Amino acid sequence: QQQVKQSPQSLIVQKGGISIINCAYENTAFDYFPWYQQFPGKGPALLIAIRPDVSEKKEGRFTISFNKSAKQFSLHIMDSQPGDSATYFCAASRDDKIIFGKGTRLHILP
Amino acid sequence: DAGITQSPRHKVTETGTPVTLRCHQTENHRYMYWYRQDPGHGLRLIHYSYGVKDTDKGEVSDGYSVSRSKTEDFLLTLESATSSQTSVYFCAISERGANTEAFFGQGTRLTVV
Numbered sequence: 408q409q410q411v412k413q414s415p416q417s418l419i420v421q422k423g424g425i426s427i428i429n430c431a432y433e434n435t436a437f438d439y440f441p442w443y444q445q446f447p448g449k450g451p452a453l454l455i456a457i458r459p460d461v462s463e464k465k466e467g468r469f470t471i472s473f474n475k476s477a478k479q480f481s482l483h484i485m486d487s488q489p490g491d492s493a494t495y496f497c498a499a500s501r502d503d504k505i506i507f508g509k510g511t512r513l514h515i516l517p
Numbered sequence: 518d519a520g521i522t523q524s525p526r527h528k529v530t531e532t533g534t535p536v537t538l539r540c541h542q543t544e545n546h547r548y549m550y551w552y553r554q555d556p557g558h559g560l561r562l563i564h565y566s567y568g569v570k571d572t573d574k575g576e577v578s579d580g581y582s583v584s585r586s587k588t589e590d591f592l593l594t595l596e597s598a599t600s601s602q603t604s605v606y607f608c609a610i611s612e613r614g615a616n617t618e619a620f621f622g623q624g625t626r627l628t629v630v
Contacts, residue, residue, distance in 0.1 A: 413559070439616035450607050450621030451560070458616075496559060500615035503548065503567050504575065509559035 410434055411499050413508030421516050426484040428511045430497035433478065437499035440473065442482050443507075445494045454495070455482070487515045520544045521622040523608050529628045536595040538625050540608030542588075548611040549591040550619065551575075551583060553604040560607065566591055567614070598629040 412431045420426045432440075441456035457464045457471040457480065464471045470483040484491055492515045497508040520543035530536050540549060551563040552575075562575030564583040572583050580602060582594045595602055605626050609619040 441618070448623075450609075450623055452621065453618045456618070503565060503573065503615050504562060505550070505609075505615045505619060506562065506576070507552075507560040509557065 410506045411497060411508040413497050413511060415511060416509070417512040417514070419514045419516060420487045422487060422489060424487050424515075426482075426487045426491065426513055426515070428482045428495055428497070428513070429479065430481065430499075430508050431477075431479045432499045434499070434501060435478070436501045437506075439500045440471070440480050441498050441500075441505075442469075442471065443496045443498065445496065445510075451496055484513075487513075489515045489517050491515050521608060521610055521620060523606075523622040523625050525625060526623065527626045529630060530598050532599060532629055533597050536598050536627065536629075538593045538606055538608075538627070540591045540593070540610075540622060542591075542610045544610060544612070544620070545588060546610040546612045546620075547588075548614050548619075549585065550609040550611070551581075551591065551593045552607045552609065553577065553602075554607060554624070555604050563593065563606075595627075598627075600629050603627060603629045 442454045443451035444454040445451040455469050468485045473480045495511045522541045524539045550565040552560045561577045566572045566585040584592045605624045607624050608622040611619045
């Protein structure tokens with residue numbers, strides 16, 4: 408049973424474009440929704456996170472949009488750069504557990 | 518990386534042998550997690566700990582056991598390794614639990630032949 412569904416699996420974007428990754432969750436008890444970024448050979452690192460009492464959070468070029476009624480949230484990367492090429496994981500947490508999506512491999516064309 | 522050391526970083530072992538992976542932290546964080554990462558499956562929670570000697574199962578706990586006798590160390594044991602346990606294993610720590618930032622180690626690549 409996959410509790411957090413992430414799409415697309417892979418994404419290619421031109422430099423300067425907008426990258427959009429979507430996630431959907433099932434359990435309304437989730438109360439924290441982070442996005443992690445992972446470069447090859449490294450562990451994931453927190454990029455940005457949101458709680459369900461807000462609909463949007465922005466940090467620099469990265470924005471999370473959150474739709475509580477639809478049980479969906481998305482990551483937008485504005486002005487995408489080659490250095491943003493990485494794997495991105497959405498996640499949702501409740502109690503003591505963090506559940507991750509399957510990941511999106513993002514490639515930014517120079 | 519936030520004071521997390523995983524050992525070994527790479528290991529090749531034979532089917533049926535026991536294997537122990539170690540996660541050591543210097544941050545004094547209460548929560549520690551073991552994940553496995555496989556292509557097409559993302560990160561899946563194996564076991565986690567919410568304090569010394571306090572552990573619980575994750576999504577894919579079958580075939581794995583854990584122990585935490587000290588705040589700083591969280592051990593993952595494969596009692597009898599199988600080829601399906603070939604994976605990259607990540608340890609993570611969190612100060613206040615799942616709804617705060619988790620810090621990940623560099624990972625351990627385990628190959629079971």
